[in-house]
Amino acid sequence: MAADAVVSRELKSLQEELSASQREHPSSPADPVSVSAGPAPQTSQPGDTADKQQLHGTVGKFIEAITEFFEEAEKNVSTHPTAHVIGGIVVGILIGRLVGRR
DSSP: OOOHHHHHHHHHHHHHHHHHHHOOTTTTTTOOOOTTOOOOOOOOOOOOHHHHHHHHHHHHHHHHHHHHHHHHHHHHHHHHHHHHHHHHHHHHHHHHHHHHOO
8 A cells, every 4th residue: 555655764864863873872772663663662761760661661662652543544444445545535526625715
């Protein structure tokens, strides 16, 4: 699917930005979270604060939730493609009418 390619590129871009940020801030952990392998195990590092550990846990859960959402959406669209195309057309018409009422 085209959406999968877009999501993959965006996730790769975010991963590269995270790596660059971690190189700029040496106190950050050196290992970026791998999206394809799932969230990294939570290991505390010597310089980590409780807030930093909580942030890493939250980001890991967020990435996991987004991945699960897109997998479920892909399955749902695959099983009912006609309904989703019709729904997209209806939403597009509604947005067009709302924007056109200026």
